[in-house]
Amino acid sequence: MKKIILALFSFSACLCLNAQHSPNDGHNHTTVTPATNTEEVLKFKETEHNFDKIPQGKPVYYTFDITNTSKTALKLDDVHASCGCTTPEWSREAIEPGATAKIRVGYNAAAEGYFEKNITITYNSNQTKQIIIKGTVWKAPEGSAPANASIDFLKKQSF
Numbered sequence: 001m002k003k004i005i006l007a008l009f010s011f012s013a014c015l016c017l018n019a020q021h022s023p024n025d026g027h028n029h030t031t032v033t034p035a036t037n038t039e040e041v042l043k044f045k046e047t048e049h050n051f052d053k054i055p056q057g058k059p060v061y062y063t064f065d066i067t068n069t070s071k072t073a074l075k076l077d078d079v080h081a082s083c084g085c086t087t088p089e090w091s092r093e094a095i096e097p098g099a100t101a102k103i104r105v106g107y108n109a110a111a112e113g114y115f116e117k118n119i120t121i122t123y124n125s126n127q128t129k130q131i132i133i134k135g136t137v138w139k140a141p142e143g144s145a146p147a148n149a150s151i152d153f154l155k156k157q158s159f
Helices: 002-019 149-156
Strands: 042-044 048-055 060-068 076-081 086-090 100-107 113-123 127-138
Touching: 042 127, 048 060, 048 100, 060 127, 076 086, 076 100, 086 113, 100 113, 100 127
Parallel strands: 048 127
Antiparallel strands: 042 060, 060 100, 076 113, 086 100, 113 127
């Protein structure tokens, strides 16, 4: 039974392949390629930042620089983080041609372990770019640090 099914499948595949036209078969073939805007109007100094190791519970921030390389002003329509632990801040004002703007990204460092967060920037109504922050949050020690006996000793000394 398996041999019959395999033979039928192979026969069907061969028929499908023969039914396709090759580019030189005498038929008029038109290739349609989607229109793409190859001009980069939003240039980033860097698109990724690694915080390396950060202590748990201590928020960290990084500022990304962006430049408008177009001939017209552009506005950042939205800057959206992949989760609530990441907070982007940006100016709602238009970025003039040749001008530089900043996107400040904060990470709350509440969860222990490795993290990698994407921030999506929407501009010119339909264009998007992504920037990334990443790092490793190490667990903060429980309780407060022990008292430093040396400080009490120094306070008692008179110089």
